[in-house]
């Protein structure tokens with residue numbers, strides 16, 4: 184199974200923001216879209232960073248609620264690990280586990296082409312397991 188399988192199901196739309204947006208804007212966007220992270224773009228279709236709800240919690244714990252009026256660029260992760268449409272799900276699961284993050288932007292020809300979350304991966308794995316169990320039950324019943 185490949186990243187393309189997940190994108191074919193969920194689509195390629197990614198919620199993004201710009202580096203100057205405040206953390207308050209970021210939090211509001213996360214709430215509005217019911218998501219846990221947002222990709223910060225550089226204005227040319229490239230990725231400048233990523234801000235997850237975890238970054239916001241850490242920033243508030245370290246600096247207090249006033250930090251919400253600061254730009255997202257101050258607390259975003261700049262070194263973003265990305266994947267490609269043709270990567271396997273096993274590869275991205277390994278990268279997420281190793282890097283201890285739950286989101287991976289998909290990049291195609293230097294441009295943002297989707298976002299995979301750990302929830303998408305778990306959903307796909309559960310569907311696969313159910314299909315395999317069902318095929319096994321059919322095999323036993325007709326054997």
Ligand code: AMP
Nearest residue numbers: 233235237260262263264284285286287
């Ligand atoms: P998450 O588990 O995705 O909510 O994020 C946990 C931490 O990893 C936060 O500091 C994020 O900014 C960072 N992070 C999330 N996704 C990535 C990624 N694909 N590459 C690098 N860092 C990431």
